[in-house]
Every structure is written in structure tokens, then in C-alpha cells.
Amino acid sequence: MGGDQGHEVVLNGIARVLKKREDVFFIVHGPAKTLEKLIRRKKRLSEFVEVRDADDVVTMDAKPSMVMRNGKGTSMWSAIDSVREKEASVVVSCGNTGALMALSMLRLRKLPGVNRPAIACLWPSRNEGGFNVMLDVGADIRADETDLIQFAKMGASYARNGLGIASPRIGLLNVGTEDHKGRPELKTAHDLFPAVAETSQFDYVGFVEGGDLPSDKVDVIVTDGFTGNVALKTAEGTAGLIREFLSQAFKATPLSRIAAFLAITSLRRLGKRIDPRRVNGGVFLGLNGTVVKSHGSADATGVAAALKLAIRLTESGFNERLAARVASGLEPGHYADQPEAINEQMQ
Amino acid sequence: MGGDQGHEVVLNGIARVLKKREDVFFIVHGPAKTLEKLIRRKKRLSEFVEVRDADDVVTMDAKPSMVMRNGKGTSMWSAIDSVREKEASVVVSCGNTGALMALSMLRLRKLPGVNRPAIACLWPSRNEGGFNVMLDVGADIRADETDLIQFAKMGASYARNGLGIASPRIGLLNVGTEDHKGRPELKTAHDLFPAVAETSQFDYVGFVEGGDLPSDKVDVIVTDGFTGNVALKTAEGTAGLIREFLSQAFKATPLSRIAAFLAITSLRRLGKRIDPRRVNGGVFLGLNGTVVKSHGSADATGVAAALKLAIRLTESGFNERLAARVASGLEPGHYADQPEAINEQMQ
Numbered sequence: 174m175g176g177d178q179g180h181e182v183v184l185n186g187i188a189r190v191l192k193k194r195e196d197v198f199f200i201v202h203g204p205a206k207t208l209e210k211l212i213r214r215k216k217r218l219s220e221f222v223e224v225r226d227a228d229d230v231v232t233m234d235a236k237p238s239m240v241m242r243n244g245k246g247t248s249m250w251s252a253i254d255s256v257r258e259k260e261a262s263v264v265v266s267c268g269n270t271g272a273l274m275a276l277s278m279l280r281l282r283k284l285p286g287v288n289r290p291a292i293a294c295l296w297p298s299r300n301e302g303g304f305n306v307m308l309d310v311g312a313d314i315r316a317d318e319t320d321l322i323q324f325a326k327m328g329a330s331y332a333r334n335g336l337g338i339a340s341p342r343i344g345l346l347n348v349g350t351e352d353h354k355g356r357p358e359l360k361t362a363h364d365l366f367p368a369v370a371e372t373s374q375f376d377y378v379g380f381v382e383g384g385d386l387p388s389d390k391v392d393v394i395v396t397d398g399f400t401g402n403v404a405l406k407t408a409e410g411t412a413g414l415i416r417e418f419l420s421q422a423f424k425a426t427p428l429s430r431i432a433a434f435l436a437i438t439s440l441r442r443l444g445k446r447i448d449p450r451r452v453n454g455g456v457f458l459g460l461n462g463t464v465v466k467s468h469g470s471a472d473a474t475g476v477a478a479a480l481k482l483a484i485r486l487t488e489s490g491f492n493e494r495l496a497a498r499v500a501s502g503l504e505p506g507h508y509a510d511q512p513e514a515i516n517e518q519m520q
Numbered sequence: 521m522g523g524d525q526g527h528e529v530v531l532n533g534i535a536r537v538l539k540k541r542e543d544v545f546f547i548v549h550g551p552a553k554t555l556e557k558l559i560r561r562k563k564r565l566s567e568f569v570e571v572r573d574a575d576d577v578v579t580m581d582a583k584p585s586m587v588m589r590n591g592k593g594t595s596m597w598s599a600i601d602s603v604r605e606k607e608a609s610v611v612v613s614c615g616n617t618g619a620l621m622a623l624s625m626l627r628l629r630k631l632p633g634v635n636r637p638a639i640a641c642l643w644p645s646r647n648e649g650g651f652n653v654m655l656d657v658g659a660d661i662r663a664d665e666t667d668l669i670q671f672a673k674m675g676a677s678y679a680r681n682g683l684g685i686a687s688p689r690i691g692l693l694n695v696g697t698e699d700h701k702g703r704p705e706l707k708t709a710h711d712l713f714p715a716v717a718e719t720s721q722f723d724y725v726g727f728v729e730g731g732d733l734p735s736d737k738v739d740v741i742v743t744d745g746f747t748g749n750v751a752l753k754t755a756e757g758t759a760g761l762i763r764e765f766l767s768q769a770f771k772a773t774p775l776s777r778i779a780a781f782l783a784i785t786s787l788r789r790l791g792k793r794i795d796p797r798r799v800n801g802g803v804f805l806g807l808n809g810t811v812v813k814s815h816g817s818a819d820a821t822g823v824a825a826a827l828k829l830a831i832r833l834t835e836s837g838f839n840e841r842l843a844a845r846v847a848s849g850l851e852p853g854h855y856a857d858q859p860e861a862i863n864e865q866m867q
Contacts, residue, residue, distance in 0.1 A: 348749040355746070356661055383749070383755075403729070412762060414646070415759060428786075432786075439769040439779075
């Protein structure tokens, strides 16, 4: 169904991916008649795209608990089920994040050993590869010390398979780097981390602060979903404000307008580096199947970025490796929740 | 004593303020001999600056609880006591934030009716005045619904007196704008806010997200000190990263170097708008006296900005008005803590 922008943006994103690859196939879920009409209009799309009819829509403001009860006829449910039935390797959606997580937990179930799934995002950074990983950016609003340690394991797995970093450096987000700072669960996790890092083959670099999110001292930043979500949206908002100020600065005088023209290539490169569309794609970690959440407001470039990320993760066998990694640290009492429990969690 | 940069930066900041004003006097606290030597070197400083000898230093990594027990001979203690003794109208410090808050609570005491003091900062925004207010950015790591409501009252008072906004619009930071989103204390505060807004003469605009921090839909953003601190440092880090990318973009090609030269005035104006030094100065709200915290890494421009903010707040009679405002909403059970309680709180 697409996000705020509707079906067409999704099909345009697919078309962009197909320009470079011919070994990827798509199943699109939504109203068959409308979709088929749009697909016929686009060259080559019909060859690589199959339509699955689903008339209902999960709206952007739908409550996750309602969608779990009544969402069976929606395109979102249908898309997730295509991964559940192993027809598809990965699902990509621009829809309602809370509903997507709730339905993914309900239909795909959590990996054995995972208490809370998390959403991981890529963060522009000073590291060689250009990105850090941060999680959780909004799957849940809480995380205790056990969750934070699982986030670290899952984030390390993502950094290994998604970014190709053999031994990722993990930092725990806090309000200061001193040992005595922060909430109780952070201090407990901080004490437990060195031992976990050794068995899970990552480096624990200790507490990091908000200013370290784009740092080259760390590859993966672990935090609860409330803090992570605020940090992510704050960074996007700050980048947006600066982009606005920058464009105003270049329109301020005739001289600065000439300057903007001369610097256009360099400014475009800058634009790409800080363009949130290019880092589009939150990955749901901790489920039996990979789910990639694209921004609701994503345009074709954004959708294509999310699709490419989904393809990269699938090709690396990411989810199987993640499952093995988490299972190796399986602790008693941490099994997949029943729908009732999920339901309560997603309110 | 200054922050990371030592005494000289503080004196340079004072000198900058004195260039424009002759009706402000300073008491500087630190090692008398060293300070007097530096002051003699600077034109006009000795006329407006008095030295108070204090040899001990609160180091940047000192634990607040230790400073409360053993900090009596420090420059920080001495500076706060000059407000306590009504020799000074306001104290400005570049030192250890946790220690400054702990000593301020111990020596100045909380205003009657205030449970948790908060640190408010200015946030570059799309609003006409150029700034929004956010609090708490790190006085404490927690805040319950009562605290959040007090933060709103104090933030509204700050916006009125510091920014001249008659009826400030208050938003509550959350992971979404829908009523069902977020932590329990946020939902409770959200339900209580409309009634409080009416009696306290501010507008409650509801939940806001990280992306709304620079928005022109809101003047004051209320959050707990953990989230606020992470958001503040994330925004600073993002702005820093973009500044770096921008300067790289302008050095990329000969053409872009010419462009940078042509656009230099506009770029300088942009630099000013996003320069964290110009918004330097966290204000401690909820104490019997005004305390302004400057960045530890502030240079003379940063120190001068913090001093100007301190002067502006003092001249507006800010703290007296704030006290009256908070007292008007006095609830039983919310009186100033004893030192032991403060001590525990600042761990």
C-alpha cells in the first residue's frame, strides 16, 4: 500500500532497483486492480513483480493492538505472511511502525532467546564505512539490562553482516561516560558487558554520549527504544534545520547565489552524505524473518535505499546468523511471548 | 577556576562583556595571586572585577556527593555562596555540571514547591526569536508527572522572562504525537496538562517528537533529564558532523574553494546561527538564586554568551517571578529536600 505517498512511490523504488539488478523478484501486496494497472505502465516491472491482492489498509494512526485483532485482510499482514510462508526472503514496508512490529511479532514470532525485538537504524558517521548502527530506535519504549545486552548481540550481528565489520565496537548510550552515571539498568548492563563481549566477539567501549553517535570510536550504539527514537528524530530535525539555513544562506546575496552555482557538485555530494533518504531502512531484529521499515514519507529514492538494504541483508544470510548468535546465549525464561503479552507490550 | 580551558578564558569572556557594558560587576573565585596577575594585564578589568581567593578546585570528574562533603574550599562553593550571601545576583560556572547542581541545591536550597530542579537550555529554532527552550537537559535522570508539570511552569517562566514570550506554547517530548504513545508518566502528565495550562497561563500543544525541537509550533519542550541530555548532545553532534562535511565539501575542488570565498559572508551568518557557543548557558531552574552553567569547553565567545544570558535573566527579575509562579501551585509534600536526599539524588 505504500506509506504517506501511496503505491506509486513503492513501484518507482522497485523500478530503480531493477535498473541495476535482474536477479531480484518482488511480491507487492495491495489492491490488485490498481497495482496491475500501474505495473503495466512501467517498462520491465511486470516481468519481476507479482501482485498479491489485499484490499484493507493499516492506516498510519491505527493502534497496533487493533491491527493485531482485525488486520487479517490488510496489505501489511499479507506482506508479512509471505515471509512466514517462505515465499519471500524479506519484507519491506513504509507503513505504521507500531503495527508493523506488532504484526511481525504475531506472525513471525520472536527468535528463541529474544525477549524484546529491536529496530536498528544506520547513522551517518566518521567511520570508514560512513555509518554506525543504533538500536533500539522505537520497537519498545523500555529496555532492561538483559534487553540491552541482547540489543548489543543483535547489533553486533547486524554490523558484521550489514556493514562487514568483523569485530564491532559496542557503546552504551548514557548521559556521561563515568561509571557512576545514568539509570540503574545502564549501570548493571555496564558491569555485565565485558564478560558478554568476550563470549560474543565484540568490543565493549563503555558508555557513550549523544555526541558520540556519529563518532569513529564506536560502531554500534545500544539504547532503549524511547531514547533511541528521540535521538534519531532529533538528529533528523537538526539536519533539516541546517539544510534550511544553508539554502537560505546561499540565497542571501547575488554573490552567494553565484557561489552556490560554482559549488553545486560539492554541495550535492554533501547533500547525499546527510540525506536521510539514503540511510532509509530500520531493520527489525530478533524475529524469525527479516523486516525492513522504510520511512512513511519515503520517496522513490528512499524506498530504493530500503529495498537495497533488505537485499544486502538477505544475501548475507543475516537472519540465520543472528538466530545462531542469539541462541548461543540462550538463557532460561526468555522465550517468545504469547500474543496477549505482545499485545500488551505494543499498546 | 574556569572549565577545561582554565581561568584565562573566563576573564576574556568578562572582558568581552565589559566592552559593551559598564554597569555590570564581577566577582571571580579562584587562586587570588594567579587571577590578580591576569587581571592586571587586561585593560579595564581591574575596575570591574573583584577577586575572591579559593584555592581548591572541583575537578571535571569529581563525584557530586564527594564535592558536597569536601567542597568547602573550592572556587565553585565560594561562587555559589556569593549568591547565597546576596553579594552577587547570579552565578556562572564552566565547571562540573553534577557538582554545580549538587552544591547549588545544598547552598541555595530549592524553591518552596519545587521537587526536582531542572536545567533549561536554548535550542536554535524556526521561531521568530530564533530559539526554543528545552528542559530538563541533565539536572536529574528521572522525572515523574509532577516534575514534568513543574518543568513546564518553570520553562514557561523562563520563556516569558528570558525570551519575552507572553504566553509560551509548551510541548511534552514523546516518541509520537498520538495520545496512547509513550511511558506511563508521560500519559498521566498529558492528561493533567490542559488544566495546569489554564491556571498557569501557557498553551499546552500536546506531545511533540524529536524532530519538533527546532519547530515553530512550540516554545518550550519538556522532558526528563536523561532524554533531554541525550537529545541536546545528539543535536550538537549532528551539527558538528555537518559542519565538518560542509567544510570538506568546500575544499573538494578548486571551484568549490572559489565558491566558499564568494559565499563567505553568508556562510559566516550560517555559522553564527548554528554555533553552539552562541546558545551557551544552561540555566538551573527551581533554586533560591539563578545559576548559569556554561559549557566546560567554552571559549571566550561561549563564556560571554553565558554571562550575557545571566545578566538578562537577572535584569528581568526572573527568579523572583519564577518563585511566585511555582509557589502559586504549591502542593503539600513538595518541600526542599534535606542534604541527605539531595546527596542520594545526585549520585
